[in-house]
Amino acid sequence: MPSIVGLLEQDEVAARRRVTWCRCLGVRSVLSRRREQAHTPRLLVVLACVACAAFLAPAVETRPRTGVTASAPNLEAPATADDAGVRRLITCPQSPSPFLLRPRGSVSGCANIYAGLSGQAWECVRHGGSNGRRRQKRCPVAIVGEELRMMTHVARLYHLQGIRQPEIAARLDLSQAKVSRLLKKAQDRGIVRITVTPPSGTHPELEDGLQERYGLKLALVVDTAPDNERTMLGDLGAAAAYYLQTTLRSNDTVGISSWSASLLATVQAMQPVPGLKDVRIVQAVGGIGDPAAAGHASRMTGQLAQLVNGEAVYLQAPGVAGSAESAQALRADPFVSAALGELGDLDVALVGIGEITPSSTLVRSGNAFSDEERAELEKLGAVGDVCLRFYDTQGRPVESELDSRVVGITREQLAAARRKIGVAGGSRKHKAIRAAVAGGLVDVLVTDQETAAALMA
Known part of the structure; x- marks a missing residue:
């Protein structure tokens, strides 16, 4: 030897x-x-x-x-x-x-x-x-070989066969705490490796980045064609509709902006939500305007209420009055006053994000400010609006005499909403969307991938 x-x-x-x-x-x-x-x-x-x-x-x-x-x-x-x-x-x-x-x-x-x-x-x-x-x-x-074998056996039962921990404990004569510890050890030792493979068309990195940078509760980035507005609105609406119908609860009060093309696409994409009770859908901006377009606001509010088995509350006034005095008189109307009062206790505010140049929908409704009035807002630093309440590049309010002519949700009421969902996209709105999320005007954002990338740049 x-x-x-x-x-x-x-x-x-x-x-x-x-x-x-x-x-x-x-x-x-x-x-x-x-x-x-x-x-x-x-x-x-x-x-x-x-x-x-x-x-x-x-x-x-x-x-x-x-x-x-x-x-x-x-x-x-x-x-x-x-x-x-x-x-x-x-x-x-x-x-x-x-x-x-x-x-x-x-x-x-x-x-x-x-x-x-x-x-x-x-x-x-x-x-x-x-x-x-x-x-x-x-x-x-x-680790003893027997424990490794038990770890593997428990991990297969739980992760591959979908058996719950209490059932595994009963089957193997173990305590549930022991089963939990074995599963944790199996993951620590590399026996179980958890991977998440994002499907094509999703952008989890952009969503996580937006949430972290702007303090959003949630960002939903939609894979769409931003150069085709009609297609983009349909895709954004479908994503917002799914999110809304899966998160609404009974007894929720929802405020919805009246003159938004993206919100109309959202309501049109929604499916009926069974099981909900006592949901109230309140117009957040006056829904009366040009008779040729006035059906837009009332139809959207009523359709959403029907889909969630709720009650529609209409704001029977124009979004923009001819003068501050006219607006004050409208707010004094008991029906208008009751509707405005409900906007102070919203569970969800569903809003669009507008730029200084109004959308075609808003223009047709007759609730857009004139070119001279918008020019004055731009001089004051305004870059966009939420429910006709204008703000600057930091999301701070831009105060002007035009505020007194708006019949709708106030800045304080919007800020008090427990969840503020903004649905908007497209290159022409990049500046307005960035300012809205920076100022906390919305805390849930549904947008397209090009806009999300621009916000992260």
């Missing part, structure tokens, strides 16, 4: 200071702890080590000294002096000190646990010290 003798000779100084027990065979060899006993017959040491190696090699998992990976020994090849089973007798994953593997439970205070290929666990006990005194040093505890 020249190679074993060579290995022992290389570590002769350390061997003089350590004791090796081979209790697994009932053989006990003592390497002298004192210089005068250093001439113990080497043949006895060699025979003891070979006997231990022959018994332990088929049952113990090889663990390299680095402690990073482990590979199983070749069970079919005969044990030799160079076999991993012999190396396990003289090396430790944590230090070059000699150690001994023996069946778990033969001693207390195990320092390291290995899983044998036969299913039996073995303890690694490392000895060291001075003046012949023995002491045990703690090593990190490796």
Whole structure:
């Protein structure tokens, strides 16, 4: 056995200071702890080590000294002096000190646990010290093979077969807490790897970026053709409709802007929402205007109320009055006053985002300001509006005498809404949308991917 003798000779100084027990065979060899006993017959040491190696090699998992990976020994090849089973007798994953593997439970205070290929666990006990005194040093505890198998079994039941944790616990006679810990360990050890693959047409990175940068509750970025306004409005409306119909709750009060093409597309894309009760849909801006276009606002409000099994509350006044005095008289009307009062306690405000140049829908309704009035707003720094309330590049209010002519939701009422959903897109609205989200005028944004990229630039 020249190679074993060579290995022992290389570590002769350390061997003089350590004791090796081979209790697994009932053989006990003592390497002298004192210089005068250093001439113990080497043949006895060699025979003891070979006997231990022959018994332990088929049952113990090889663990390299680095402690990073482990590979199983070749069970079919005969044990030799160079076999991993012999190396396990003289090396430790944590230090070059000699150690001994023996069946778990033969001693207390195990320092390291290995899983044998036969299913039996073995303890690694490392000895060291001075003046012949023995002491045990703690090593990190490796996972026993049985626990790895149980982790895999529990993970497959939960993740692949869809069985809930209480049922797994009952089936395997485990506590639910134990099942939860095994699932956590399985994920930590790489047995379970969770990946999310975004489907084509979704933009989770842009959505996360918008939420983080502007403090939005939610951003929905829609894959659409921004250069085709009609197509874009339909796609934005479909996304907003799905979000709205899945998040509305019974007893919600929803304020909806009257003169928005994107909101009309949203309502047209919605499906009936069964099970809702006592939902109220309130016009947020006066819905009376040019008779040729006045049906737009009332039809949109009534259709939404019907889809959610709710009640429509119409604001029977023009969005923009001819003068401040006319607006004041309209607000004094009991029906108008009641509708305006409900806007102060909104669960959801569903709004469009406009630029200084009004949309064709607003122009046809007769509720747009004149060119001269818009020019004055631009001089004051206005870049856009929400419900005819104008704001600057930071989303701050732009105060003017035009505010007193608007019959609709106030800035304070809009800010008090618990959820403010803005639906808007297109390159001509980039500046207005950026200012609206920067100023917190909306906290849920539904927009196209080109606009989202511009907001992140």
